[in-house]
Amino acid sequence: MDNLTHSLIGAVLGQAGLKRRTGLAMPALILAANLPDIDAPCVLYGVESLAMRRGITHGPVALAILPALLAGILIAFDRWQVRRGTRPLGRADVRAGWLLALCYIGALTHPAFDWLNSYGIRLLEPFSHHWFYGDVLFIIDPWLWAMLGLGLWLSLRRERAGASRWTRPAHMAIAGVLAYVALNLGISRIAAESIAMEDPYPRVVVANPVPGAFWQREVLWRTAGRYGSVPFSLFGSRVGTGEAEGAPTNMDDPRLARRVSESPQARAFLFWSRMPVAQVRGDTLQLVDQRFLRAPTRGNFSVELKPK
Template sequence: MDPIAHTLVGAALAETGLKRLSRYATATLIIGANLPDIDIVAMFWSFDHSLYYRRGWTHGVLALLLLPLLLVGAIGLWHRWRGRRVQSDESFRPGALLALAFLAICTHPFLDWLNTYGVRLLMPFDERWFYGDTLFIVDPWLWLLAAAGVVIACSKSWPSILAWLLLAVAITVLMFETEFATREVRIVWLVAVAVMVALRWRMTSQAATVTVARFSVALLMLYIGVVYGMARTAENIAAERHPTPIAAQSNPVFGRPSSQRLVLVYDDHYRVIRADGGLYEVPRKTPDAIVEQAMASESIKGFVEWMRFPYWQVKETPDSFVISFWDLRYQGPDEPERGIGFVEVELPKKMFRRECRESAIVFDICLKLLPGPS
């Protein structure tokens, strides 16, 4: 999921009453909910390196054990640096912080697993990708449900109220500008924001804010469960209406959890069913020498490691081969490019001429070494 979702989930957990368990509990939950994304530094190298390294080591089972210890250790050092001894400060409880850190860090790969991007949960022992195929990578309803308790609890002063209003306006502008949001999605968003504002003015006591936070977290878990069921139902219905596939995969649509774009996998082709009901098929092929050479390119190493339903086309120019790769989870050759799930590699023909010459030389040497007829 996106950083906003992770941050709001950590903050929402704090407002359910968990922040009372220890000093720095809120900071631990918010930092822990985002900590596995330290691998985002790979983005500064290149987008392809990000695909290769992201959602791996820092999201796997070993990280779930080590990161809570590192986080609580860092908070303990901060606590000491501020001049307060752990032994004399009863509000600082390392054991409680460790439990909260573990909880917060576990929410991160769980939320990442829910979308179609995938996460390598068994790293570093196994590099397999796991997919929940439940939520769009940016889910506005998850934002709202997680934010409900946080907004009510953390808007007690005019500066905080102004900050939340500015954030709400900024996200609303994005909702209205993005091509993914339909008119219905925008209307529901505005109504939901209005309800949250009304709750803020009605709920003023501390007990009420804790109740709202707990209720919102419960609704969030219910929402995830319902959408998960919708996605699996869509896959089953597609498998019944079409020739029985090897696999069926649901791709949720932004803001519309009841709508999915589906990929059906067969032995020799893929069938893609768009959310609007449109359908197209592309062949499922075995890579030839040109495609294998392209897939071995360092420039798309991460993409090849990450892609799930690969499809490619080869175009020949006078001096090169241009190989286009699509990951059908996100787009295909008959769909508009979305900025993810598509790469191109250009291979000069002279590379293949050199390889052919070298192969011919080796073949000629082998013929000379063979014994002649007796």
């Protein structure tokens, strides 16, 4: 998910009552919820960053170490403020055990929500390079923003007004998000199953979430050498792969293997790509991923291979 969503998740967890456990709880939860994305600067490497993102910093080793480091930094910051006499008077005492626990809670929400996308995440890195996909939510989901943002705002408003049950809106937001995720999981499963048993019996079916329209999916299918897509709506008719002729993937093009071996960008792309397609334009091959063929950011997910 995007970092706004991760931040809202951390903040809502704090407003649900966790921030009462220790001083610096809110910054701990919000920072920890974004912590695995310390790999973000690798985007400077362009297409090659596809093989770097959502890997080692999202795996078990990093998730064991990074939250402890964050907790240590926050504790050191609190003590530094005490020495300087700049520690806010209203801040609760920092309880190291609780602060550490909250850093782990916040950090663990990150891979959980990243898994929900079709982009992929290597949950077991460095022990395994396997990519995991939830195919549940689009990476930027305004419905999540609305639920989390409203719950956070109402909770903060009640707290400032001195209401006794100011955590309730945050609890409702969390319940709403969990229900929304469950609903979308069901929609994706229904969409995928609606064409999985249709001729030409695809080997791979992905119910790709659609931006903003959680009730719709772009159902992507692949056979041995062809690919296609079928629109799906929870409120419309279901259609099978037989209604879409598809196109050749061209991944068996004899020129492809040699050009990939000569291109670090292409090798990185194929390491990341779940549904690669080689589009032929004269003597130029362009590697794209079927999941992002229609995305506005398609250019970030392609590699052009020209003859040398």
